[in-house]
Amino acid sequence: MLLSLGCARQFQPLAVETRSFSQSNEVDGIVVAYDTFDIFAVSHNRRYAKKSRKKNIRLVPVRITNTGDEPVTIQPADITVFSNNTAIRSAPAINYLRKFRQVTLPYLLYAIGDFSTGSSTGTRYNYLFPVFTAWGVSNVVIAAKSNQAFKEMLQRYTTLPNTLAPGRTIYYMLGIPAENDLHSLYIRYVRE
Numbered sequence: 001m002l003l004s005l006g007c008a009r010q011f012q013p014l015a016v017e018t019r020s021f022s023q024s025n026e027v028d029g030i031v032v033a034y035d036t037f038d039i040f041a042v043s044h045n046r047r048y049a050k051k052s053r054k055k056n057i058r059l060v061p062v063r064i065t066n067t068g069d070e071p072v073t074i075q076p077a078d079i080t081v082f083s084n085n086t087a088i089r090s091a092p093a094i095n096y097l098r099k100f101r102q103v104t105l106p107y108l109l110y111a112i113g114d115f116s117t118g119s120s121t122g123t124r125y126n127y128l129f130p131v132f133t134a135w136g137v138s139n140v141v142i143a144a145k146s147n148q149a150f151k152e153m154l155q156r157y158t159t160l161p162n163t164l165a166p167g168r169t170i171y172y173m174l175g176i177p178a179e180n181d182l183h184s185l186y187i188r189y190v191r192e
Contacts (some may be wrong), residue, residue, distance in 0.1 A: 002158060007139055007142075008013070008047075008102055008104075008139040008142040008143035008144070008146065008180060009022055009046065009047035009048075009102070009142070009146065010142055010146055011045055011048065011145075011146035011147075011149045011150045011153075012043045012044055012045055013039075013043070013149055013152075013153045014039050014042065014043040014061075014153065015148075015162075016039075016061040016063075016157060016171045016173070017034060017138065017171060019037070019042075020035070021033035021034055021035045021059065021061075021063050022035050022036075023035065023036075023186075023187075024063075025186075025187075025188050025190060026067065027123060027188055027189045027190070027191070028068065028072075028189070028191055029066060029067050029068025029069070029070075029072070030064065030065070030067070030068070030072060030074070030164075030189040030191075031063075031064070031065040031066075031067055031071075032062060032063070032064055032079065032187055032188055032189050033062070033063040033064075033065070034060055034061065034062045034063070034187045035060075035061065036054075036060065036165055036185050037159075038058070039059050039060075039061060040059075047102060047146075048100055048150070051099065051100050052178065053099070053178070053185065055096075055100075056177060056178045056179060057074040057096050057101045057175050057177065057178055058100060058175070058176050058177075058178040059093050059096070059173055059175055060081075060173065060174045060175075060176055060185070060187070061157065061171065061172070061173050061176070062171070062172045062173065062174060062187055063169060063170075063171055063172075063188070064078070064079075064164065064169065064170050064171075064172060065164075065167075065168070065169040066164035066165065066166055066168055066169075067166075067167070069166055069173070070166065071163050071164060071165050071166065072163070072164050073158055073161055073162070073163045074161060074162050074163075074164055074170070074189070075160060075161045076091075076092055076160045076161070077079065078169060078190055078191060079142055079160075079172065079174065079188075079189060079190075080187070080188055080190045081174060081176055081185065081186070081187050082185070082187070082188070083184050083186070084184045085186075086175065087178065088176060089176070090174045090175065090176045091174070091175050092158045092160065092172075092173070092174065092175070093154050093158055093173035093174060093175045094154045094155060094158040095175060096148070096154075096159075096175045097151055098153055100150060101147050102143040102146055102147055103143065104139075104140045104143045104144050105140070105149075107136050107137075107139035107140045107143060108136045108137070108140060109136065150189050154173065156171075157171050157173035158172065158173060159172070165176075174187070
């Protein structure tokens with residue numbers, strides 16, 4: 001049963017700024033660029049990619065640039081996602097933080113391990129107890145640090161509302177339902 005828990009995985013943060021965005025559009029001097037790559041596959045985060053499939057959520061990075069002459073305030077509702085010409089539900093990626101978290105406390109079950117074995121002459125202690133305890137505690141630490149790194153990444157890319165000065169660029173991350181066809185995905189700025 002203990003081995004079914006697996007091991008905690010270290011989260012590899014993704015620097016969205018270094019990615020090239022393959023699709024873009026401009027409305028009223030606001031350029032919205034995005035890409036439909038799987039951020040967890042690109043950053044080699046298998047545990048998070050598995051949760052993304054299981055929870056049916058895809059995180060999409062977006063680059064927003066003000067090419068106009070006036071400052072513009074961008075609200076989360078100003079970024080609209082379309083799939084097959086139909087607006088779909090989207091939310092800031094930070095809203096999905098709890099769905100991607102690695103659980104930490106079950107890793108302490110490793111500490112139980114194989115503590116003692118019974119025999120006809122009495123109880124004999126197994127010397128693997130410290131190994132299982134160290135394994136469990138290290139998994140708790142790795143999972144907790146990974147959750148913190150993931151949270152920091154989401155907070156860094158969820159900075160709306162934000163006033164964009166002319167020529168300024170911000171990066172944003174959206175969460176969308178994964179059942180939508182990514183090839184027909186279209187993200188644009190819609191001024192209310």
